[in-house]
Amino acid sequence: MKVAFLGLGVMGFPMAGHLAAKGHEVVVYNRTPAKAARWTAAHKGVAAGDPAEAAKGAEIVFACLGDDPDVEAVLDAAAPAIGDGTIVVDHTTASPALARRLAGRFREAGAGFLDAPVSGGQAGAENGKLSVMCGGEAADFERARPAMEAYAARIVHVGPSGHGQLCKAVNQICIAGLVQALSEGVHFAKEAGLDLDRVYEAISGGAAQSWQMSNRMQTMAQGDFDFGFAVNWMRKDLRIALEEARSSGARLPVTALVDQFYADIQAMGGGRLDTSSLIKRL
Amino acid sequence: MKVAFLGLGVMGFPMAGHLAAKGHEVVVYNRTPAKAARWTAAHKGVAAGDPAEAAKGAEIVFACLGDDPDVEAVLDAAAPAIGDGTIVVDHTTASPALARRLAGRFREAGAGFLDAPVSGGQAGAENGKLSVMCGGEAADFERARPAMEAYAARIVHVGPSGHGQLCKAVNQICIAGLVQALSEGVHFAKEAGLDLDRVYEAISGGAAQSWQMSNRMQTMAQGDFDFGFAVNWMRKDLRIALEEARSSGARLPVTALVDQFYADIQAMGGGRLDTSSLIKRL
Numbered sequence: 413m414k415v416a417f418l419g420l421g422v423m424g425f426p427m428a429g430h431l432a433a434k435g436h437e438v439v440v441y442n443r444t445p446a447k448a449a450r451w452t453a454a455h456k457g458v459a460a461g462d463p464a465e466a467a468k469g470a471e472i473v474f475a476c477l478g479d480d481p482d483v484e485a486v487l488d489a490a491a492p493a494i495g496d497g498t499i500v501v502d503h504t505t506a507s508p509a510l511a512r513r514l515a516g517r518f519r520e521a522g523a524g525f526l527d528a529p530v531s532g533g534q535a536g537a538e539n540g541k542l543s544v545m546c547g548g549e550a551a552d553f554e555r556a557r558p559a560m561e562a563y564a565a566r567i568v569h570v571g572p573s574g575h576g577q578l579c580k581a582v583n584q585i586c587i588a589g590l591v592q593a594l595s596e597g598v599h600f601a602k603e604a605g606l607d608l609d610r611v612y613e614a615i616s617g618g619a620a621q622s623w624q625m626s627n628r629m630q631t632m633a634q635g636d637f638d639f640g641f642a643v644n645w646m647r648k649d650l651r652i653a654l655e656e657a658r659s660s661g662a663r664l665p666v667t668a669l670v671d672q673f674y675a676d677i678q679a680m681g682g683g684r685l686d687t688s689s690l691i692k693r694l
Numbered sequence: 695m696k697v698a699f700l701g702l703g704v705m706g707f708p709m710a711g712h713l714a715a716k717g718h719e720v721v722v723y724n725r726t727p728a729k730a731a732r733w734t735a736a737h738k739g740v741a742a743g744d745p746a747e748a749a750k751g752a753e754i755v756f757a758c759l760g761d762d763p764d765v766e767a768v769l770d771a772a773a774p775a776i777g778d779g780t781i782v783v784d785h786t787t788a789s790p791a792l793a794r795r796l797a798g799r800f801r802e803a804g805a806g807f808l809d810a811p812v813s814g815g816q817a818g819a820e821n822g823k824l825s826v827m828c829g830g831e832a833a834d835f836e837r838a839r840p841a842m843e844a845y846a847a848r849i850v851h852v853g854p855s856g857h858g859q860l861c862k863a864v865n866q867i868c869i870a871g872l873v874q875a876l877s878e879g880v881h882f883a884k885e886a887g888l889d890l891d892r893v894y895e896a897i898s899g900g901a902a903q904s905w906q907m908s909n910r911m912q913t914m915a916q917g918d919f920d921f922g923f924a925v926n927w928m929r930k931d932l933r934i935a936l937e938e939a940r941s942s943g944a945r946l947p948v949t950a951l952v953d954q955f956y957a958d959i960q961a962m963g964g965g966r967l968d969t970s971s972l973i974k975r976l
Binding site: 508531532533543544545565566568569570571575578579581582583584585586587588589590592593594596597598599600601603604605606607610611613614615617618619620621622623624625627641653656657660661662663664665666667669670673694 | 790813814815818825826827847848850851852853857860861863864865866867868869870871872874875876878879880881882883885886887888889892893895896897899900901902903904905906907909923935938939942943944945946947948949951952955976
């Protein structure tokens with residue numbers, strides 16, 4: 413299948429690579445051309461000079477960018493080449509409002525649009541085990557799903573346009589308070605002089621169990637934060653969740669508080685650290 | 695082995711039953727005698743009229759009571775019968791300070807003491823799959839461990855006296871913020887009109903995963919809270935954690951906030967509801 417991939421960041425670069433490895437004809441585009449050159453040097457596929465050139469003739473146009481304005485700018489530029497029967501799959505974590513707007517716009521052009529943010533981080537992108545949560549038309553989802561299997565272990569059609577982004581917001585809301593709770597637990601344990609390995613052994617099989625506990629308790633205790641999902645990106649995602657909550661009327665007191673704690677971490681110079689760096693405030 | 699079991703509440707009743715089923719000679723005591731009569735009607739074992747009578751000649755004296763004052767009162771009453779070579783195992787979730795005090799007191803009498811709070815709830819007590827986190831001397835731990843295997847799947851010696859209670863406090867700190875985060879996620883999803891089953895399918899394999907998500911997301915969404923671990927007990931446990939933090943200097947901002955949210959639930963008449971009832975405030 414002929415596909416375009418717009419955006420070769422830490423996520424997009426390996427995702428586009430998995431598509432090429434599965435035998436798809438991939439045309440990539442990246443705003444910094446050097447990254448596109450690095451990608452074509454490592455993979456079968458070609459680089460285009462602008463988004464429209466990449467999208468021309470593609471059955472599916474994938475995007476994986478930074479934030480709403482990036483998505484708008486790049487897809488605006490690609491739009492002249494996106495017409496009847498094309499599906500645009502946006503893997504960026506962006507706002508549900510933008511997803512609805514883009515879906516309407518591409519529908520008018522006879523194209524489909526899926527908001528399809530992912531979870532699983534850089535490791536998931538590299539080993540092809542991402543989770544993808546999709547909003548949009550069921551027919552578009554079914555057409556795009558086989559291609560996404562190149563890099564995803566779990567691909568769920570959550571609901572209509574915007575529901576992929578809303579689902580990702582739920583994911584980040586659940587993580588924010590959970591990571592703060594784990595930080596407080598580890599901090600309390602250290603202040604009390606407990607042996608963290610024994611604490612983990614005692615409590616990791618019960619009601620306090622979480623992926624974060626299994627994967628971040630030890631690194632938190634060691635003060636190791638130079639990896640994982642950056643605070644700067646988490647703040648962007650929480651901004652989207654809190655803006656959406658403001659319009660839906662949902663109440664997120666701890667999420668809003670933890671967002672401010674992440675602002676503290678940024679002010680301490682920790683914007684690029686993993687989200688588990690919340691413990692540094694304590 | 696001859697053992698005593700003091701306190702036949704929702705936890706102690708089945709725990710004492712598992713000891714009897716394993717062939718131990720169990721003498722039970724309960725402040726409300728009707729419960730002890732109900733226990734002896736259902737199990738091989740006898741009931742004593744007071745704690746000292748129950749403890750007389752026992753190799754291990756187990757207790758599973760409500761709060762610090764209950765533990766003090768019942769173990770004070772049992773103390774005359776507790777001497778050389780006896781081990782007292784307190785399964786109550788109580789304060790680390792009380793654990794250290796009782797350990798000193800029984801050591802003077804030639805006896806051992808383990809603070810050994812459990813997790814796993816009523817279901818864990820009934821199916822014999824509790825986790826036990828023990829503070830105290832290693833030799834006492836090794837002597838008491840085989841008996842505890844009657845009702846526990848995981849038994850960990852965390853450290854010296856008080857460390858069992860401190861470990862349990864870590865467990866409850868991790869749960870408090872986690873349950874609030876999950877409540878906010880479910881509440882946000884409902885306000886946004888998302889299909890919760892699809893959201894669960896999309897996010898339950900990733901970084902937001904938790905025991906609480908797997909076991910409480912659906913019941914929260916359905917408004918089902920008449921089961922599980924009661925808010926009143928959680929507030930007692932958080933009081934212990936927050937008091938300890940006040941003395942150690944640990945900072946628990948979200949734990950303290952969620953404790954106040956649980957106070958709201960109590961004020962709404964929900965003290966006996968499961969801890970997942972936090973979502974009722976939203």
